[in-house]
Amino acid sequence: MKNKYVFTGILLAVITAISAAVIHFVTITEEPHEEREGTLEVVTSFYPMYIAAENVIGDIPGVQLTNMTGPQTGCLHDYQLSPEDMQTLSGADVFIINGGGIESFLDTVLKNYPGLPVITASDGISMLEMKTFGAGHEEDGHEGHDHGDENPHVWMDVSKYMQEVDNIAGGLASLDPVHAEQYRQNAEAYRKKLEPLRVEASKITGKTGQANIIIFHDSFAYFADACGLQVAEVIEIEEDNTLSAGQLAHLMQVIKEKEVQLLFVEKQYSTKVAEAVAKESGAKVYILDSLVTGDGDPDSYIRGMEENLAVLREAL
Ligand SMILES: [Zn+2]
Missing domain, CATH: 3.40.50.1980 (Nitrogenase molybdenum iron protein domain)
Structure with missing residues (x-):
């Protein structure tokens, strides 16, 4: 009889321990990001920004990178924010954009999240003027999309893309000073990998x-x-x-x-x-x-x- 009580006691203790562990686990996963010590939630607007940030962040611990739009969204021509996008941004500590007007929804984002830090990767990069089809021929019309007067697609020039990488690294370094040196080193390593492309383009x-x-x-x-x-x-x-x-x-x-x-x-x-x-x-x-x-x-x-x-x- 005594052994049976002991066994039941142990069994109860084990069940209690497992339950506690499960509850603890659930609590952790449901905890909002603000309370997770030392995690920087980085959100990018679209694919080229995601790839640049991925290289800058590398394996720095405690940095979570999410691309707001899917990897197949493409250029953000007339992109409409979805409720999922707003949800993604609600957990962001920083939003990395290309800028130059390509994120036409930026005003909406800033209205909803006025305190959200934004890194504009194209900051300080000189942009080409947007050419429109049949310029000077008003009657030709223009059916294409319009990002604004400047052409924002700077990442397609490797040397300008390298500047974007640096801007992203600089922005992340000031938001997360503990890892500042690592962001800079990762950006430098990525630039070294990009350099042969820049050279080839300039000579081709x-x-x-x-x-x-x-x-x-x-x-x-x-x-x-x-x-x-x-x-x-x-x-x-x-x-x-x-x-x-x-x-x-x-x-x-x-x-x-x-x-x-x-x-x-x-x-x-x-x-x-x-x-x-x-x-x-x-x-x-x-x-x-x-x-x-x-x-x-x-x-x-x-x-x-x-x-x-x-x-x-x-x-x-
Ligand atoms: Zn485009």
Whole structure:
């Protein structure tokens, strides 16, 4: 009889211990982030910012990185904030954006979270002017998206992307001074990996000389600039739209006048319009990547830019 009581007693003690552990676990996981000692919740606006931050943060302990938009969202053209996005931002200690107006929803975010620190990666980086199709030809209209007067797609120029990496590192270092040196070291290591891409881009047109190109996404203006190419025209049209007869005629004139042989099309968009232009003019279509989607791998920017340079090498 006595042994039975002892056994029951032990069993009860074990059950109590397990319950306590489970309750403790539940309590920990439900604890809001503010109470978790030493955790910095970093949220990025979209993919290129996520990859840059991922490299800057590296394996620094206690830093949690979340990309607000999914890895397949792409460029934030006319992006609408979702309730999930607002939820993600509610737990953020800092929000990393590209800036230049590409995060058109920023005002809404700041209205809802006025105290949220924002790191603008493009701070201090000179931007190209946004070219619109058929500039000076008002009647041509412009069906594309409009980020503002400046072209915000600076990450497509490796040297400007490196500046963004530095800005992110500087911003995180001042918010999390304990790890300041590590942010700077990680940024420096990432810049070293990016340097060969920057060098290759700057030399790639060396032998062939400048070429005039037509691009189908404003982001390629930076790629062209870094590679020494001249953008003769920018065409941004929504998925199902086609060029009007007037637009096509204008384009044919530009292609003829500026001897355009290369059309650069965005990987994520339809190539239909470009194919039609190519057929009409004899220019060739090449597909580039704006590096706004991917698998989340820290090296995905590097791999994507390498592919872009390979496409350009072939085109030239
Ligand atoms: Zn864009």
